[in-house]
Amino acid sequence: MNANHMNDIRKYLKYSILNNCNFVGHERERNQIFDLIQRTIRCGESNSALLIGPRGSGKTTLVNDVLTGFHKNKSFVSDAILVKLHGLIHTDDRLALKSATSQMNLDNAVDGKVFGSFAENLAFLLACLRTGEKHTSKSVVIILEEFDLFCAHHNQTLLYNLFDISQSAQAPICILGITCRLDVIELLEKRVKSRFSHRQFFLFPCEEDSKESPLDHTIKRIECYLSLPENSRLKINGAVRKQWNTILKALLEDKKFRSTIQRLVDVDLNERTLRNILVCFFDQL
Structure with missing residues (x-):
């Protein structure tokens, strides 16, 4: 994965985060x-x-x-x-x-x-x-x-x-x-x-009757925003896409990362805040 690939992925994911209409849950x-x-x-x-x-x-x-x-x-x-x-x-x-x-x-x-x-x-x-x-x-x-x-x-x-x-x-x-x-x-x-x-x-975030915890729901949202689907308009080869998704999956399962997200969830991590955090993250890449 070279610098050109990273630039393309960064542009695609920032657009996806800011214009995403896919709703998870409820x-x-x-x-x-x-x-x-x-x-x-x-x-x-x-x-x-x-x-x-x-x-x-x-x-x-x-x-x-x-x-x-x-x-x-x-x-x-x-x-x-x-x-x-x-x-x-x-x-x-x-x-x-x-x-x-x-x-x-x-x-x-x-x-x-x-x-x-x-x-x-x-x-x-x-x-x-x-x-x-x-x-x-x-x-x-x-x-x-x-x-x-x-x-x-x-x-x-x-x-x-x-x-x-x-x-x-x-x-x-x-x-x-x-x-x-x-x-x-x-x-x-x-x-x-x-x-x-x-x-x-x-519509209340992570209602009590939900089968998943607030942390799992947030992790699922992050995966939805940051994964590279095969049918995306991003023109990169399959090997790079697979490599990115593998790295993302490992990150989402990392205990330190999940602990950080849990602290954000405890404060109040709504949909808008989550998007802003992800956009700021890509701005610093």
């Missing part, structure tokens, strides 16, 4: 979210749910992993539209609706039209997605990051209309909110709360 929650979105796309159901967990627990990574699986399916691309909104970016309903319109590729359809209300505007967007037969429509999957910040919008108009649509079956729509606030339901107005399905998924 199979139950992952399958539940997968089924929720799948029922909207295949069966035309309308659903709403919240994914709740502390910061750094992997909520967004889990959702992105599920969505990556759907994007590999051609039917998802043709039959569904994905809309992502973020509470820190879309600070009011006007910005959120403008971004949703753009992500739905309906800017031209809305251009020049005057709507009497927010609900009328949103209903028009969904009507534009109808295709062919009268009762067929493209499914819409809406991801609301930092969901609790949307609760601070004036009158919670956006949330009210989205949940109202999901209850009235105007169009197949799946609304998934992501938040770290355990009391997020209490932030909803009464009229909004009445239209929410109250379906909640909780």
Whole structure:
């Protein structure tokens, strides 16, 4: 393994760490979210749910992993539209609706039209997605990051209309909110709360019912980030790849290394911190 190989491996792994969407663990929650979105796309159901967990627990990574699986399916691309909104970016309903319109590729359809209300505007967007037969429509999957910040919008108009649509079956729509606030339901107005399905998924790192220890889970994550799979886009020969993976396996089994990781886990080694540590490590190679 020469210097050129090391440079190539360093570049590949840093990119992999920073852009990794593979989620390890929490199979139950992952399958539940997968089924929720799948029922909207295949069966035309309308659903709403919240994914709740502390910061750094992997909520967004889990959702992105599920969505990556759907994007590999051609039917998802043709039959569904994905809309992502973020509470820190879309600070009011006007910005959120403008971004949703753009992500739905309906800017031209809305251009020049005057709507009497927010609900009328949103209903028009969904009507534009109808295709062919009268009762067929493209499914819409809406991801609301930092969901609790949307609760601070004036009158919670956006949330009210989205949940109202999901209850009235105007169009197949799946609304998934992501938040770290355990009391997020209490932030909803009464009229909004009445239209929410109250379906909640909780994501806590290394729950008690998990079969593996926090240390084993972290070691598995490190292996996922640092191993070189055969189907990777990295152009190196098989002998170098095998040599790297052998060295990595020996490192992960080393008692001193595991003891160091255990100390980090005891402090609080969440997903974001782990990535930062690994990136800093490669910067010093």
